[in-house]
Amino acid sequence: MFRKKISSFLNTRMGFFMLLAFLMWAKNMFAFAVDLKVGLENPLQYFILAINPLATTLLLLSIALYVRRKTPAYVTMMVIYTVMTILLYSNVNYYREFTDFITVNTMLGAGKVASGLGESALRLFRPYDILFFIDIIILSLALIFKKIKMQEKAVRARMAFAVSVLSVMIFSGNLFLAESDRPELLTRTFSNDYLVKYLGINAFTGYDAVQTYKTNQVRAKASATDLDAVKSYVRDHYAAPDESLFGLAKGRNVIYLHLESTQQFLINYKLKDENGVEHEVTPFINSLYNSNSTFSFDNFFHQVKAGKTSDAETLMENSLFGLDQGSLFTQLGGKNTFQAAPNILGQTQGYTSAAFHGNVGNFWNRNETYKHLGYDYFFDASYYDVNSDNSFQYGLNDKPFLQQSVQYLEHLQQPFYSKFIMVSNHFPYSQLKGDETGFPMANTSDQTINNYFSTANYMDTAVKEFFDYLKASGLYDNSIIVMYGDHYGISNSRNKQLAELLGKSSDEWSNYDNAQLQRVPYMIHVPGTDKGGINHTYGGEVDALPTLLHLLGVDTQNYIQLGQDLLSKKRDSFVTFRDGDFVTPEYTYYGNKLYDNKTGLLIEEPTEAQVAQVKALKEKANLQLSTSDQINNGDLLRFYTDSGLKTIDPTEYSYLHQNDRLLDTEKKLGDKSTSVYSKNNNQSTVDLFKTQTYKELNPTAETTTTTSSTTEAAE
Numbered sequence: 007m008f009r010k011k012i013s014s015f016l017n018t019r020m021g022f023f024m025l026l027a028f029l030m031w032a033k034n035m036f037a038f039a040v041d042l043k044v045g046l047e048n049p050l051q052y053f054i055l056a057i058n059p060l061a062t063t064l065l066l067l068s069i070a071l072y073v074r075r076k077t078p079a080y081v082t083m084m085v086i087y088t089v090m091t092i093l094l095y096s097n098v099n100y101y102r103e104f105t106d107f108i109t110v111n112t113m114l115g116a117g118k119v120a121s122g123l124g125e126s127a128l129r130l131f132r133p134y135d136i137l138f139f140i141d142i143i144i145l146s147l148a149l150i151f152k153k154i155k156m157q158e159k160a161v162r163a164r165m166a167f168a169v170s171v172l173s174v175m176i177f178s179g180n181l182f183l184a185e186s187d188r189p190e191l192l193t194r195t196f197s198n199d200y201l202v203k204y205l206g207i208n209a210f211t212g213y214d215a216v217q218t219y220k221t222n223q224v225r226a227k228a229s230a231t232d233l234d235a236v237k238s239y240v241r242d243h244y245a246a247p248d249e250s251l252f253g254l255a256k257g258r259n260v261i262y263l264h265l266e267s268t269q270q271f272l273i274n275y276k277l278k279d280e281n282g283v284e285h286e287v288t289p290f291i292n293s294l295y296n297s298n299s300t301f302s303f304d305n306f307f308h309q310v311k312a313g314k315t316s317d318a319e320t321l322m323e324n325s326l327f328g329l330d331q332g333s334l335f336t337q338l339g340g341k342n343t344f345q346a347a348p349n350i351l352g353q354t355q356g357y358t359s360a361a362f363h364g365n366v367g368n369f370w371n372r373n374e375t376y377k378h379l380g381y382d383y384f385f386d387a388s389y390y391d392v393n394s395d396n397s398f399q400y401g402l403n404d405k406p407f408l409q410q411s412v413q414y415l416e417h418l419q420q421p422f423y424s425k426f427i428m429v430s431n432h433f434p435y436s437q438l439k440g441d442e443t444g445f446p447m448a449n450t451s452d453q454t455i456n457n458y459f460s461t462a463n464y465m466d467t468a469v470k471e472f473f474d475y476l477k478a479s480g481l482y483d484n485s486i487i488v489m490y491g492d493h494y495g496i497s498n499s500r501n502k503q504l505a506e507l508l509g510k511s512s513d514e515w516s517n518y519d520n521a522q523l524q525r526v527p528y529m530i531h532v533p534g535t536d537k538g539g540i541n542h543t544y545g546g547e548v549d550a551l552p553t554l555l556h557l558l559g560v561d562t563q564n565y566i567q568l569g570q571d572l573l574s575k576k577r578d579s580f581v582t583f584r585d586g587d588f589v590t591p592e593y594t595y596y597g598n599k600l601y602d603n604k605t606g607l608l609i610e611e612p613t614e615a616q617v618a619q620v621k622a623l624k625e626k627a628n629l630q631l632s633t634s635d636q637i638n639n640g641d642l643l644r645f646y647t648d649s650g651l652k653t654i655d656p657t658e659y660s661y662l663h664q665n666d667r668l669l670d671t672e673k674k675l676g677d678k679s680t681s682v683y684s685k686n687n688n689q690s691t692v693d694l695f696k697t698q699t700y701k702e703l704n705p706t707a708e709t710t711t712t713t714s715s716t717t718e719a720a721e
Contacts, residue, residue, distance in 0.1 A: 019157045059207070180205065191204055264315075268491035272459075308492065360424050372384065412695050430464055441699035446459070450506070564649050
């Protein structure tokens with residue numbers, strides 16, 4: 007009886023519709039269980055993943071319910087079902103090779119799809135892949151041989167509409183839950199993994215199609231004449247280098263250390279524990295900051311927005327701002343033409359370039375963006391031994407990350423440009439375990455703030471261990487090491503709880519104080535020089551690239567860069583925030599209010615002269631931002647040839663099997679190889695990296711849970 011009811015139900019259009027919807031849902035669940043490892047972290051995310059295929063599946067299949075005639079209705083259902091299956095399986099196969107999902111641009115670039123999938127199709131095939139398609143064959147045969155009969159009677163229009171409405175309601179609920187678990191999901195677009203995890207394959211493809219269309223519309227309207235205003239801006243704002251410093255580090259390796267969520271107030275900061283004993287939070291970084299071999303900046307501000315870390319990378323390596331909405335890396339990184347640091351140094355100075363990051367390669371779309379920036383190598387989590395003991399949700403902890411990175415670093419041809427993205431000092435600052443715990447915690451009502459100092463101390467120790475390796479391996483003396491904080495670690499909403507640790511009253515805390523806490527460290531360490539010191543000029547991340555290039559002896563006059571050399575005597579001491587606010591040595595304009603930097607007080611009734619001055623400064627900030635937006639949104643650098651750089655072809659870059667490439671290069675070069683490994687008589691330097699836990703370094707330290715604190719030279 008039950009089998010008869012099932013058979014009778016399947017012989018109706020709605021029954022067949024429901025069968026296809028269920029099978030599509032099951033395929034999605036199978037794909038996520040077996041191949042698509044998107045990092046589910048809590049029960050809510052599991053629930054969201056379970057419902058997200060339903061909305062788009064029901065919506066797309068419901069198209070066939072509006073078809074009145076029998077055969078076309080069933081054919082439409084099967085075609086839609088087959089297309090969804092192909093899309094799902096293509097993503098599964100692509101993910102196996104690239105740990106990423108197929109975007110519309112990837113689909114449009116037929117050559118890239120072919121190289122990404124076709125050449126390795128047999129190697130990527132799994133015997134269980136037949137499960138994705140066998141039902142299509144069985145259902146088609148069942149319809150052809152009438153084992154499943156096609157119902158003549160059409161589905162009522164009201165029923166078809168009800169199904170469509172239901173699918174929209176499910177999607178709305180799905181999106182609400184997704185936004186509650188990951189705020190700003192669609193505006194910040196951290197990575198394709200997040201979008202697929204929260205919205206599903208179909209919705210991700212649709213969203214990507216919309217974003218691609220918007221981008222292409224702006225790009226299509228842009229022309230070479232749009233560069234005239236940009237070139238005029240760059241020419242008017244060029245700051246010539248200080249001749250005494252120009253080329254100071256020419257020919258040296260460049261090593262960037264990305265100090266995650268590190269704010270300037272941590273420099274020289276001492277935390278008092280419950281016994282009144284002071285603990286220097288970042289003692290090693292402090293020693294570098296205060297050294298005459300380091301060009302340090304105490305009025306250096308981050309300028310990121312929704313793109314956070316990726317915005318910082320955009321600013322530091324391109325001297326361009328991120329986008330006003332979302333991340334440039336995710337929206338334009340895999341499409342635009344750039345003239346970034348690794349590209350400039352590679353083409354003009356013969357540098358090899360490499361980025362190192364202990365997280366998945368597609369986070370912030372780095373695996374595609376780095377190709378467009380000109381990175382020769384990108385070592386992501388797939389090149390590291392990452393496990394639950396040495397990592398957390400944002401990747402490998404700093405000590406094992408840097409320690410495991412040197413196995414690749416020692417094989418890079420010199421001179422090289424390298425970037426190490428450290429992550430341990432990342433919200434929620436509670437990732438340290440076991441023997442790495444023990445540094446005192448702060449004593450505030452906010453646990454995030456309390457934990458912040460311990461992860462910063464861990465980061466500091468990791469930096470010291472890396473410097474020790476650089477010295478032991480011989481890299482130190484021939485390198486320039488750049489350290490920077492990418493953005494704030496403590497958000498404005500928590501700053502009142504932080505106030506007392508900075509020697510201020512939470513009751514008197516103002517937006518002026520919030521603005522000052524947007525300072526982040528920026529240090530350029532040049533071993534052997536004594537020309538460094540603490541520089542008080544006001545600047546931001548957009549100024550980093552021309553500063554670095556001038557120290558390396560590369561004039562930036564013919565490059566499209568919106569920042570100015572921080573060491574130039576002709577620079578304009580001015581900082582633009584991404585939202586249009588600004589800071590000068592005299593004023594801070596933040597949250598649409600003007601503050602006097604000398605007193606820190608709000609200027610409630612500005613004079614006519616001040617009003618005019620603020621208006622001019624706002625126009626100045628907006629011009630810098632609009633110029634950046636014109637360049638990025640119109641992809642204007644594709645028209646720019648004055649730099650003499652050849653346009654990058656991203657299809658020539660691959661981040662697969664990179665260790666083999668490094669070794670092959672050494673072998674081909676033979677005696678001409680300049681890698682550390684070759685210079686060390688083909689002996690590895692990996693064992694020169696020494697690491698110790700906090701408890702090994704502090705055997706007598708007691709775990710402290712309640713503390714108070716003070717600050718020295720924090721401002």
